[in-house]
Amino acid sequence: MANAANLNVIFETLPAIPKLCSFKNIRRKAKICCYLDKKNDGIQEPSRRFVLSVATVALFGNAGVRNSMAEDNGFWITGPIPVPYAVNDINNKETGTRSFIKKGVYIANIGTKGRMRRLKKYAFDLIAMGDLIAQGDTLNYVRRYLRLKSTFMYYDFDEVISAALEDDKKSLTDLANRLFDSVEKLESAVRKQNLTQTESCHQATVLILEEVMSRMA
Structure with a gap:
């Protein structure tokens, strides 16, 4: 149980998450996490990668966003990406388009x-x-x-x-x-x-x- 206790210490030392206006309340209750080693029939110390993965879930897994503030700042596109089109006579006369045109590209108006x-x-x-x-x-x-x-x-x-x-x-x-x-x-x-x-x-x-x-x- 010493190894599991070490993992518990890691979660207890994680920094507190500041309360944001657009986030729901985040549960920060610490839990003891461990896993069994079938070969040794006992509790094995978790790897560093495992600890970091679980810590990330503990911090951000329960975070939810109500409404995106990007809708109000004027710098983001909140709807579909505009589909550009040409109004002048610059297309291929036979095909009515251009073979090299790449679709799904956003052309910023500069x-x-x-x-x-x-x-x-x-x-x-x-x-x-x-x-x-x-x-x-x-x-x-x-x-x-x-x-x-x-x-x-x-x-x-x-x-x-x-x-x-x-x-x-x-x-x-x-x-x-x-x-x-x-x-x-x-x-x-x-x-x-x-x-x-x-x-x-x-x-x-x-x-x-x-x-x-x-x-x-």
Whole structure:
């Protein structure tokens, strides 16, 4: 029983939990926990991992939250994640969409200037992706990276076009379509695990990405 008593001491020395306004009353009654060793027919001293696990349950297992205070602070989304969509003519003419678009991604509204900065940064990231492609055995990671960055660029371009002056809308739309047509070809080559074609498509895309960086400067 000495070993069980040692465990009891551990629970008695646990720090008290402060009372929070949004938490129910927490039971802090200490209990003696032990387990039987079938081989030795007696009580065996619990391991350190076991003690920590039980201590965690004792502290937080009975804690309950009534209402989340996140609903009142203005910094959290309390409903479904908004599904973005493009309103400008930047989709593939044949499919009506873009093959690289990744679903379930939250696109934060950071304003037109913020989106332009992000377009410039992500264009640079996709240019630098050539180092990853050159390794040859990383095309699975390349495709994931390409889809994520291009998805952000797709929706950012749409918002930038919408906010642009009428005289700039057409040139921005043409630039976006040239970029995303090239990205689709690159994404297709990566999906086929064709390294030679991937490198060729990436080099062609880099030229357009450099134009995007210049336009968003």
